[in-house]
Amino acid sequence: MNENIPEALRTIVEQLQKFPGLGPKSALRCALFLLDLPERDVKTLGTNIASLRDILFKCTHCGTLSDTEICSLCSDTGRDDTLLCIVREWDSFLHIENAGFYKGRYLVLTPSESTSGVHLDSSDIQRLRTALERRKVEEVILGLGTTLEAENTITSLSHLIKKEYPHIAITRLAQGIPLGAEVKFMDKETLRQSMRYRHSLE
Numbered sequence: 001m002n003e004n005i006p007e008a009l010r011t012i013v014e015q016l017q018k019f020p021g022l023g024p025k026s027a028l029r030c031a032l033f034l035l036d037l038p039e040r041d042v043k044t045l046g047t048n049i050a051s052l053r054d055i056l057f058k059c060t061h062c063g064t065l066s067d068t069e070i071c072s073l074c075s076d077t078g079r080d081d082t083l084l085c086i087v088r089e090w091d092s093f094l095h096i097e098n099a100g101f102y103k104g105r106y107l108v109l110t111p112s113e114s115t116s117g118v119h120l121d122s123s124d125i126q127r128l129r130t131a132l133e134r135r136k137v138e139e140v141i142l143g144l145g146t147t148l149e150a151e152n153t154i155t156s157l158s159h160l161i162k163k164e165y166p167h168i169a170i171t172r173l174a175q176g177i178p179l180g181a182e183v184k185f186m187d188k189e190t191l192r193q194s195m196r197y198r199h200s201l202e
């Protein structure tokens, strides 16, 4: 980093550029933005960030972020107890939920740093077992994506469910060509998955 930048500012920029999506230039822009904010706003922001870990924790049932022990979705008696969708990250849960078409339950896995191999947190396994025993789940939907890690997690989870809860159906999100896209622009893997998960015309 540029030696002309004062050390205090340089420290903040170095911290900010660890944020997802922030490179050195945008981190510097954010730091300068913070510098221009009224003092009270910066202090409030700092306090809010520092207290976030104390206020938010994982819902005991589904693992999503919540400010109550049981999140509002798990407390909602109007949800479909027969469906359980497992997602890898909290923002995936948010994405599906905001889309508004899914009315079942969720299980949010603990994010893992590993890029290959299976890393299933023991608390996630415990939450899964509790959910499958406590609710009337008939189908587990694996909404985990198509990365190598996701594929390994899918294999591991489906093995566990088939072995311990053979009466429960396991599905995964269909993969393939997005709406509005053309076959000729598909990458090989997407095309392969599209062919593999093809379905009959009704």
Ligand SMILES: [Zn+2]
Binding pocket: 059, 060, 061, 062, 063, 064, 070, 071, 072, 073, 074, 075
């Ligand atoms: Zn919950």
